[in-house]
Amino acid sequence: MLSVISYPVFALSLILALVFSISLFPMGWFEFRPEWLGLMVFYWTFRAPAQFGILLAWCAGLLLDVLEATPLGVNGLAMAVIAFLVLTIHQRLRMYPMPQQCLMVFLLLGINQMLVHFIKQTLGAEDAGFSYLWPALTSALVWPVVCILLDNLNRKLG
Amino acid sequence: MAGGAAIKTIFVQGPVPGFRLLLVIVISAVLIVADARFDRVTSVRSAIGTGLAPVHWLGNAPYELQDWVAGLFTTRDDLLAENEDLKARLLILERRALKYAALASENNELRRLMNSSEVLDDRVIVGEIVGVSPDPFSHEVIINKGSRDGVTVGQAILDAHGLMGQVQQTSSFTSRVLLVSDSSHAVPVEAVRNGLRAILLGNGDINSLELVHVPDTADIREGDLLVSSGLGGRFPKGYPVAEVARITKEPGEPFVNIEATPKARLNQSSLVLVVFSPDGEPDADGNGPGQEDPPVNIGLEPGTGEVR
DSSP states (O other), X not given: OOSOOOHHHHXXXXXXXXXXXXXXXXXXXXXXXXXXXXXXXXXXXXXXXXXXXXXXHHHHHHHHHHHXXXXXXXXXXHHHHHHHHHHHHHHHHTTSOHHHHHHHHXXXXXXXXXXXXXXXXXXXXXXXXXXXGHXXXXXXXXXXXXXXXXXXXXXXHO | OOHHHHHHHHTTTTTHHHHHHXXXXXXHHHHHHHHXXXXXXXXXHHHHXXXXXXXXXXXXXXXXXXXXXXXXXXXXXXXXXXXXXXXXXXXXXXXXXXXXXXXXXXXXXXXXXXXXOOOOOOEEEEEEEEEEOSOTTSOEEEESXXXXXXXXXXXXXXXXXXXXXXXXXXXXXXXXXXXXXXXXXXXXXXXXXXXXXXXXXXXXXXXXXXXESOBTTOOOOTTOEEEEOOTTSSSOTTOEEEEEEEEEOOTXXXXXXXXXXXXXXXXXXXXXXXXXBOSSOOOTTOOOSSOSXXXXXXXXXXXXXXXX
């Protein structure tokens, strides 16, 4: 948990996460795109549980729903679940070394992706096997970079 | 460290998260059902989509910058050559259009003599693809024309080579287009050679489509051009959609497996045409047996794509 957080960094990181989720990734590699918004929800609930909670995560998820054209509420629900799980474990999470944090990112974003694809398939999307877990893996790999970058920005600007 | 303050910040959420999560789950479930089954939140989605226009714009900015930089380094000679080239092509196309105008009026004359309805020409506007769907499992693109330009849900989208898809959602500045290759998309088509009608389904592969429910004995060959038949009222008649690529007959099966290649360059085109169907009665010859009830996406709301 950080003692201070910077609200401009917070807003900017969410907007950038939304931009990154629709753009700036090589075509044909979309399956491997990290779940940027999920990472942001994870980071901000982890670092600032008092300010960023389930409702904000849900709103962010709704924006992603509109960008991805999924039924409104699917990503909202999945993001809210991430926020809830981070809130329940964040006291332990703070003690974990980086590799273990990465594992938690993989698990939580995996749960997120699983929920999204479960709901989509219930509504009639195609079964994609287990390939929907790729974003969780790539997110876990970029987590250290994202975490350190945002920590530094928060310390400098907060 | 003063214990009170530290403890306060750690346990700040208390027992509330569980309740909030429950609340959010219930709201989400209601929203999902309202959206997916009853289509009730289109206006909300469209409003949020309009608000997110800057995100689309930011997402597209790097590519525009790249184009702009590339434009800076184009030499005058290249531009002149390109200009000449375009002029030559324009001339060829204009000559063809002259001939086409005469043919169209003659055709209408003949139709009038036969007491059937006249064929009106479609009005189009040009749009540009500004984004592709971030979901790897769906084939959708985003174009830079929205409800402000009169685009409505269900309109057909073409590129220079054939039918690309249809508008699925609109916001003020952008629209989302479902491509013909998406696995939930279907187009009613007919073969140019003999007028054989069938349904062309997308199967999630950008380079191939599936022609379904064609009987074993039907007269169809590899290389046949399939054009939209206009049945169902959603797509305008007569635009090329695909070409039959491979036919496999399985003994014992009632239908043949037919693979077709889309004519439109689904993953290359950047300029597209949005078609406004002219007001008028649907085609008079649209009452063949069995083909009017395609499975998805078409024929549900005939006439919704019509704007004058």
